[in-house]
Amino acid sequence: MSEKKARYLTTTLPYVNADPHVGFAAEVLNADALARYWRLIGHEVFFNTGTDEHGQKLADKADEKGQSRQDYVDHFANEFRKLGEALNLSYDRFIRTTDADHKIAAQAIWKKCLLNGDIYKKKYKGLYCVGDEMFLRDSDLVDGKCPNHPNMEPQMVEEENYFFALSKYQDYLKDYLSKEGVVEPEWRRLEALKFVEGGLEDFSISRERSRLDWGIDVPDDENQVMYVWFDALTNYISTLGWPEDKDGNFKKFWEEGETTQLAGKDQIRFQSIMWQAMLKSAGVKATDKVVYHGFITSGGQKMSKSLGNTLNPFDLVARYGTEATRYLLLRHVHPFEDSDITIERLDELYTAGLVNGLGNLVARVMKMAETHLDEPITRPEAVGFAKEYVEALDNFNIQAAVDYVWSKVGELDERIAETEPFKLVKTDKTAAIKIITDLVSDLYIVARMLHPFMPDTSRIIKEAILQNKKPENLFNRLEG
Incomplete structure (x- = not known):
């Protein structure tokens, strides 16, 4: 087992009211x-994603379609599973908030927050956004x-609900969010x-x-169901087996x-404020x-069906292939800012x-290798990655890491143009063989760096190098 610290990683859970x-x-x-x-660098990892499947919007959509709520969410959960295969x-784990163990965890965190004095019932009147x-x-x-x-009229709602005492955690959240690194x-x-400094209000x-x-039943109150956000946020720990933790994943x-x-x-309001207060109330460590x-x-x-400018990820995979779609969305979507793509x-x-770029480079290098090298190169030592690459990934800047890999692709192209080993081999075979061997060795390093972004492409290039064979074209030209 690796001595490196285990790492847990999760996306948000998309709401299953659309593809x-x-x-x-x-x-x-x-x-x-x-x-x-x-x-790749030796951590044990638990990567979580899934679907958020309760709430008013889903109930309304299911009713509109004349479907049972479960059938409705089953359909969309399956579409998101298909996305996992396509990409x-x-x-x-692919967790669903309708999973039995998640329901148990949601009720458990409710009870812990209640025991801590942070849940109370009151009548409330206010504007309610069905969209959010x-x-x-x-x-x-x-x-x-x-x-x-903005196109949805808020509803004036008056009812008796349970509230979470978020205001009680104002100082705690201020301290938590004052630490650099808890949010990027x-x-x-x-x-x-x-x-937080603007003042926090308790929320329903x-x-x-x-x-x-x-929705999930509120413990000991048959007249109330849990608010979708309170339920859904709990997935981040229910996926690990909290609260019983039979497999030890939550602890690890x-x-x-x-x-x-x-x-x-x-x-931000949900993940770094509400959720962190819920964790504190339940006696669970905050998200790092x-x-x-x-x-x-x-x-x-903004993408909308009415404007006809939506991009369906399945259509992207059909057009470009899985590996290319991964490349396009990792390199050309900014990790932190808004991005515009067509x-x-x-x-x-x-x-x-x-x-x-990459496809042409691999073809040129491996054609020279297959033609002029008597045997595969010695596999390069699995040395550490370049500083620029590591720093980009440590800072969650995937785009910068992929850019760095492509800078190496460009450098290899330039080296071929400058040295022309395919010509040099006719006059100085020894020097040409040295250049080609170095090109193949550096291409292997590029392939290693590609693994997190384009795992199949990485594998194909490494296999080609170890067999000293030019692979089939990696990327076909687009038609029409």
Whole structure:
């Protein structure tokens, strides 16, 4: 067993009210690249993803379609599982919030927070956003609407619910968020800290069963079901077997390991504030780090079906293939800021980076190797990775790490152009063989660095080198 600290990594759980979109595909690919890299350097890793399957929106959608709630969420959960196959994800568990062990954990964390004096019942009246499934404060509104759902009219709701005493944790959260490194990038940490310093209000964590019957039962109150966020956030520890921890995964990966959550920039209030208060109340260690990414736009506009500019990750895989889709979303989607992508731009990047870039390099180097080397090169020692590559991944900047790999691809291309070993072999075979051998050796190092991002491509290149054979074309030119 590795002596390195175990690492736990999770995405958010997408809400299953629609097919998988490219934004989540980018998030889960970033997580997959990190998980593969950490395993590569000797960490034991638990990589979690899954689906969020309760709440008012899902109940309404199922009713609209005339389906049972379970059948409705089963369909979309299956679509997200298919995404995992399409993108070649290496997750350790795909958790669903309808899983039996998750329901037990959600009720357990409720009871712990209740025992700690942090859950109470009261009548409440306020504006409720069905899109976010949460009550809104006046300060949240923009022109009287939820900023995340400006086309959806907030509803005035009055009912008796359970509340979580978030305000009690103001000082704790201020201290937690004052530590550099608990949120990446740094400006998101300052954003979260500013939100806490502005004052925290207790938040509703249940709904009346008469209004919503699709959720986890509140312990000892048959008239209430859990609010979807309280339920869903618990997946980050229920996936590890909390609270019973029969397999020891919770102790290994959460209590004694290093924990990292990936989330969109609109999740700060939930992941770094509400969730951390819930953990503290339940006596569970805080998340070590939450990394927030931006949104993906297309043609300068937010993606929407009405504009016809949505990008379906399955369509991307059908067009470019799994490995190329991984490359495009890891290299050309910024890890922290918003990114704009279109099919036209992706086509250009595919051709430049893969067909004319990596694919062409591998073909040229391995053609020379197969023709002029008598046997495969000695496999390069598995030395450590370059400083720039390691620093980028340590800072969760996948894009910079992939950029570094492609800088090496460019350097090898330049070396071929400068030395022309395919010509030199006619006049100075010994010198040409040395150049070709070095090119193949450096290509092997490139292949090793590719593993977290393009695992199959990495394997194919390494196998070709060890067999001293030019592989089939790695990336075909696009048609039409």
